[in-house]
Amino acid sequence: MYLTQPLHRALQQFPDRPMTICGDRVRTTREVGDRVARLAAAFLRLGVRAGDRVGILALNSDRYHEFLYATWWMGAAAHPVNIRWSPAEIAYALDDSGTEVLLLDDAFAPLAHTLKERCPELRTLVHCGDGPTPEGMLSYEELLASSDPVPDVRRGDDQLALLLYTGGTTGLPKGVATTHRRLLTSMYGSIIINRAVEPGSVTLLTAPLFHIAAFCSWHNQNIVGGTHVFLPSFSAEGFLDAVQRHRVTSCILVPTMVQAICEHPELEQYDVSSLRTVTYGGAGSPQSLLLQAMRAFPRAGFTQGYGMTETGVLTILGREEHRKAGHRLRSAGRATASVEIAVVGPDGRELPPGEVGEVVTRGDHVMLGYWRKPELTHEALREGWLHTGDAGHLDEDGYLYLVDRLKDMIVTGGENVYSAEVENAVAAHPAVLSCAVIGVSDPQWGERVHAVVVLRPGHTAITVEELRTHTKSLIAGYKAPRTVEFVDTLPTSAAGKVLKRALRDAHGQ
Incomplete structure (x- = not known):
């Protein structure tokens, strides 16, 4: 199992279909495939080797899409960096991960000098924005133009594919290390249950791609085939305009985004009839806000996903439960096809339906562990179960109800x-x-x-x-x-x- 497989399938079956839309820039699958193979060659020329971590600190864009594929194409692991962090937190993650090559766009190029000073191992900075390439950085487009395409090494299965750092809200950030097989297991399991994306769909990416929810939404669309529309950052007006202009069929939103859209004074003036699926997650949504959103997008089916960086998607509340609008709207849904979940007490014993305890999960979707933190890994992974730190309970039909973070x-x-x-x-x-x-x-x-x-x-x-x-x-x-x-x-x-x-x-x- 390897994460570049969907690109090979798309190149074979629909090479001339638009794959990425970023502003006025539209690229077909064939064009994307060529650029990915050239960027992979450029990484090799820069000294990146199999298993190395290649970082990106950038807003959502078509180049972000190419970066992820190119990193896997030549056998390295992708390290998307949290764009909301301070320079100190960013530098910590770059140092801790051993990232030597980092891509920065126009928004983050001003940090280049600071990061170079703070990160002695960071030897190469690549500018992936649309403006002039700053001094001391390499041009993304020039690297592609000067590189001949290389074949995909198809490195996959249990090789490191993705390093995402979580939080930073309690102590130092933790790098979640996961593999090709574990990511694909999670995504295949959610696609079987959710069907939020369909072949030929148009997915709008609003949440930042360094976050696991956006990453899964992006790659789920890759798996079935379709088009990505990238928004560098979210605004209610930008979202509504993109849906109307590109006839977007699916999207993933966090509650703050849902709220901003529902409160937009000109919401009813936009044509959002193309939306077939709205997936929301990332934080608990008050039921009143959810019902408001369902009225705002009457033709769309709603789904909720619950998960974490360490696991990908764990549970899904599907369209049918949303249509019935009963008490299960308060639940996080049921385990996906690749996931086992349980609720346990302080002694680790499984609790009966209705009793509140800690949510735990096991299966091939769970992370390898926390990067270079064996003690924290041992604390989180006990007797085959990953302990989520979330408190909740199951009902008799396997629906999970989250009530809090244990620490909250x-x-x-x-x-x-x-x-x-x-x-x-x-x-x-x-x-x-x-x-x-x-x-x-x-x-x-x-x-x-x-x-x-x-x-x-x-x-x-x-x-x-x-x-x-x-x-x-x-x-x-x-x-x-x-x-x-x-x-x-x-x-x-x-x-x-x-x-x-x-x-x-x-x-x-």
């Missing part, structure tokens, strides 16, 4: 409170645009439930007691926020997840 669970007055349940209740208030719930120290209760709330435009008169009364009408009284803080925005990661550590830090937790 609130213990108030001796009772366990899971923030996701409280957030869903608070978000159902018509004045609430978004919210996050954390536990803060309290001399009486140990911890108290504290809500951080962003109000919808025009709503300023809501009181704390009104919000508490509303919440208690939906969930038990002890779960309702005892204190509420109103803010303009919530801090979020590139995946759309609220950074609760930043909220806790603000309260000295």
Whole structure:
């Protein structure tokens, strides 16, 4: 199993079909295949060898697509770098991974000098933007033009294919090392269950490709064949314009994106009828927001994916469950065809349906381990199971309900409170645009439930007691926020997840 196989199939079966669209630039599969083989040759000329890590720090583009394929084509491993990180975090990941060749686009070329100073092993910088090539960097297009195509080495199976660094929100980032076989196992398993993409589909890539959700969406479309439309960065207007202009059929969105689209004042003026599938994930979506999105895209089928960098997609909530719009809209769906999941207690024993514990998973979709961190790998992979750190429960039919990150669970007055349940209740208030719930120290209760709330435009008169009364009408009284803080925005990661550590830090937790 090797990740370049879909490109070979596409070259054989539909070489003249548009494969990438980036702004006004459209390239066919045949053109992409030639450029990939030339870029692979350029990497070899730069001294990259099988198993080496080649990095990219860039916004989404057709060149990002070519970079991923070219890296595998010549046998190296791709290291997409988190574009939201500080220079110090980026330098750490480059050093830790041993990345010697790095591609930067126009947005990140100004970091070149800083990264070269901080990363002694980083010997070659390649400019993959559209502007002039900065001094001290090599031109992406000139490298391609001066390189003759090389054959695909077809390095795959259990060879390292991808190195993605997670978080940085708790201590140093961890490099998740995974292989061709493990990535393809995850993606094949999700395609069988989900069918979010179809042969000939047009997928719009809005989430950044350094994130596992966007990466899986991108490669799932490669597997079945079709066209990619790249947006360098997300805006509601840019998304709607791209869907209308390119007749996009599928996309993946995080909740913050869904919210921005649904709140766009000119939403109804755009033709979004081509959308057949909207996949959302990356963070818990309040049910009220999901129902709003389903009204905004009435012709689209909705699917939800739950997973993590270490595993790829674990569970999927499909179109049928969304159409029924019952209580299972609150679930994360059921395990994909390649995944086994369970919920276990602190002693590692599997819990019966309905009991909350830690979500664990095993199978060929699980990572090799954390790069150069054997202790953390041993902690996460125990007795064949990967421990996700997520708290949840299964029902009798195998649907998974996530309630919190284990570290985010609130213990108030001796009772366990899971923030996701409280957030869903608070978000159902018509004045609430978004919210996050954390536990803060309290001399009486140990911890108290504290809500951080962003109000919808025009709503300023809501009181704390009104919000508490509303919440208690939906969930038990002890779960309702005892204190509420109103803010303009919530801090979020590139995946759309609220950074609760930043909220806790603000309260000295």
